Amino acid sequence: MSSGDQPVPRPGRPRIPHGATVAAVHLRVSFLNELQYRSNFFLQIMQSVLQAVSGLVVVALVFAKTTELNGWDRSELLAAVGVFTVVGGILRTFVQPPLSKMVDEVQEGSFDFTLSRPVDAQLLVSVREISMWQLIDVAVGMIIIAVATPDLPSELSITDIAVFLVMLAAGAVIAYCLWLALACSAFWVVKPPYMDNLFYYVARAAQYPISIYPTWLRISLTTLIPLGIAVTAPAEAITSRLSWATAATIAAVTLACVAISRTLWTRGVRRYSGASS
Amino acid sequence: MADVAAVRPAEGAIRSWVALYRSVIRNSMMNSLQYRANTLVDTVLMAAEPVVYLMVWQIVAREQGGEVDGFTPGRFAAYYVTWALVRTFTQTGNPKNWERAIQEGRMSGLLMRPIHPVHQDLGLWLGFGAVRAAMWIPVGAVLFVAFRPDYDTNLLQMAVFAVAIAMAMIIRTLLNALVGFAAFWVIKIGAITSVLSTVELLTSGRLVPLELMPAWAQDISWALPFRWAFSFPIEVLIGPVSTIEMLTGLAMQAGWLAGICVLLRLVWSRGVRRYSAVGG
DSSP: OOOSSSOOOOTTSOOOOOHHHHHHHHHHHHHHHHHTOTHHHHHHHHHHHHHHHHHHHHHHHHHHHOSEETTEEHHHHHHHHHHHHHHHHHIIIIIHHHHHHHHHHHHHTTHHHHHTSSSOHHHHHHHSSOOGGGHHHHHHHHHHHHHHGGGOSSOOOHHHHHHHHHHHHHHHHHHHHHHHHHHHGGGTSSSOOOHHHHHHHHHHHTSSOGGGSOHHHHHHHHHTOTHHHHHHHHHHHHTTOOOHHHHHHHHHHHHHHHHHHHHHHHHHHHHOOOSOO | OGGGGGOOTTSSHHHHHHHHHHHHHHHHHHHHHHTHHHHHHHHHHHTHHHHHHHHHHHHHHHHTTSOBTTBOHHHHHHHHHHHHHHHHHHOOOOHHHHHHHHHTTTHHHHHHSSSOHHHHHHHHHHHHHHHHHHHHHHHHHHHHHHHOOOOOOOHHHHHHHHHHHHHHHHHHHHHHHHHHGGGGTOSOOHHHHHHHHHHHHHHSSSSSOGGGSOHHHHHHHHHSHHHHTTHHHHHHHHOOOOHHHHHHHHHHHHHHHHHHHHHHHHHHHHHHHHOOOSOO
8 A cells, every 4th residue: 555645556457447348348248148048039029029918908908998098098008008118128128137136146245246346336236137138128118109109199299209218218217226225125134025026016006107097196106116207207208298397307306316226325335244254 | 844854645644744734834934924024015015916907997987987897996996906815815936936946956855855846835835825815914904995895795705715716826836837847848938938927917817807808808718727716716706606607617626726737747757757957
């Protein structure tokens, strides 16, 4: 250790990699890793299509009996199912696998090795283990949206599409923060909740735009589980019903979620005591 | 679960079976009670799915002037509240557990025991299901107050329901094992399970009450096991249901159970010969 004010350059050691480089390398490795299992690609296509079918069957059955669902007509709800599929695909690709792995590591104590790497640990746990094939869900969801859009009652403008993409990104960030916060519970409790089950159930609840629900449920879905927003906001954008006030609220919620989850993360890491050595 | 191996069904058949199941069930109940917070969270969240379906259909019923194909909001509530109970009790893992046991070589350990591994699985899920069904009571109470279900139930229906839900649970567990044993032949059973789970979702009454499906879809569901392992107990409890319908349902359950047992024996005896593992 040098005692001077100036950091002493150490020529023999490689420079600590920048966060973006680390992320890029991990993404590349995940990508190559998944390419090894090409049959999974076809398996995933089948699973994504089957999953979308079950969502579409509900829409078909509901609209066989009625013409609108609390102000959402058939094509609008179809677009919403598409958005749900897209958001779900993003979560299953980028959020669920790495955070499940993190929870396992914290429980087993191998999280030591993650913490000891010279890069922000939250970044590291978030970019490992990307399930690339799940992106097929995103494609399937986009197809559903594309099929639904010509029938939408209001014409789509470029602004609508741009706002839709921004809301989609905001939704993904909110969902990521929520999952990170849940995963952080592993720092405090011995047996954290079964992440995959939680994911499944909450995703079911957020399957339809929350505005079709009664007020009390709408409030609890948006405040307790902001995931409702993650799906509803882009769905509202693509059906031209998103107001600027809502968009601003969502921006605020997104920032709040980022701040809260980061605080939870830093506190959690400080609590982590390791199980090995 | 180490003490399970000590019980030998060969000697004093019935008594040792009872002892075997009792110890497996007790173990599993203790395990799920040890992590009771988790079990409770799981049970509460499991109610999210039917509540979503229920809301959607209640809205549809109201918009259609009070009912859809004979289902009033109260009837939908009865259907989906019972749905939550049946699902809680009959949620018995996943065929992938068997796939993992076979791939990771854990099956070797199970094969060393003097009982068929399916019995242990069944006991495990019975114990787990019992704990979860008990934890479901407060959840059910909340759903009752919130949605005011409209039941048409008598004592006979309750008795038949108890039998039907138990049978449904056994059928699902054995069916999972049957599908899981495909892993003796193929490396990944994901393709099989994803097709089957979609068929189950659509034909079991999980997505919507089968009465709302088109007639041809109802016919298909009649011929498949999934309806008898899910929708049937619900229909019995919420009524109205005739004695003939109840007897038919129980007979279908018994028939499917027998058929699955036969298939399971066949698949097991052939599959286990193909099994090989190092260590485990």
